[in-house]
Amino acid sequence: MQCFGLLLGLVMVLSGTINPASAAEPTDRFRFRQASGGEIVVTCFISEYNASQIRYRLKHDGPTLTKSADQVVEVVTPLSEPHVNGLREFADGQIAKAEKEFQAALVKESRAWVRRDILAMLIRCAFHRTDYVAAGNRFLAIIRSEPNTRHIALAPLWWTQSRVAPQLRSEALAWNKRDQEFAQLLSASVLLLDTEHTAAARIQMSRLATTAAEPWRQLAKMQLWRLSIHRDQVSTADLNLWAADIRFLRESLRGGPWYTLGEAYRSKQQYGQAAAAFLWVPLVYGDNVHLAALSMQHAADSLRTIGRVADADTLEREIISRYPNSEAATQLRSAAESEPTNSSRAP
Secondary structure, eight states: OOOEEEEGTEEEEEOOOTTTOSSSSSSSSEEEEOOSSSEEEEEEEEEESSEEEEEHHHHHHHHEEEEEEEEEEEEEEEEHHHHHHHHHHTTTOOOOHHHHHHHHHHHOOOHHHHHHHHHHHHHHHHHHOOOOHHHHHHHHHHHHOSOOOOOGGOOOOOOOOOOOHHHHHHHHHHHHTTTTTHHHHHHHHHTTOOOTTTHHHHHHHHHHHHHTTTTTTHHHHTTTTHHHHHOOOOOHHHHHHHHHHHSSSSSGGGHHHHHHHHHHHHHOOOOHHHHHHHHHHHHOOTTTTHHHHHHHHHEEEEHHHTTOEEEHHHHHHHHHHHHTHHHHHHHHHHHHHTTTTTGOOOO
């Protein structure tokens, strides 16, 4: 299973449960990179860790110090037993068991920055279940705690042209009533192509594309590309401009826009470029397993259309291997059972 969040080394695991607020000795460590290139390990109490900085005290009652988050190489902190178990189960692909452990860990954990890490893992679990309602509410809880979150790459916007489930549609209408920019962006992304609500969602998305704080403003602008694709109003100039816009976007947020650009290339029958755009999602932005699997399937379909059948077959086998519980994998297995010569089917 691919590396992710905490298992990338942003937070390493120590056994046992420790309450940092009552410990006499520092319980945390972090390693940071100096301007000279050397690295230093600091033993401390971490009070906050977001996308901009890490805040810490060398003594429990000492002054708060800060380092830029960009300098941080690794953080080591004690985690509760269910948190450790959840990470282990997730890495083993036992998503249901992991989610149960993370929910238990959330009850035990009092540190806000570690609670956000747990919520991030719960979002990943929700992605495995294609549960955008849970993913959306958990992400809203993260940014309510810390708008400048390290977990911004998990923002569960809706990027596809497909219809949304009724439950998600209903939740999107509720999100729209919140006085929170991302909640309104999330709502508009879900409702943008909804027949009944597309006009209101388009107006809201257009407003956010000019008035929202970054990076939500950029993402709202890119969400509007979906309308152009849906209406078959994409030009060659649009494709070139959109590709350039993605490269100016914060790298961790490019997954959804790459998917949308792939859809745009495909709508113009530029299948080679479509496959290349789609493949960025599973290669680099695979936390959203639903979108990653769908992107890989679209890449395979695009390659098959231009005669690269062997490459398409390879991608489809990888979908089944990497994303066995995805809708794309389920459909491929079903097709293989009903059509043994599936790899030689016509585009």
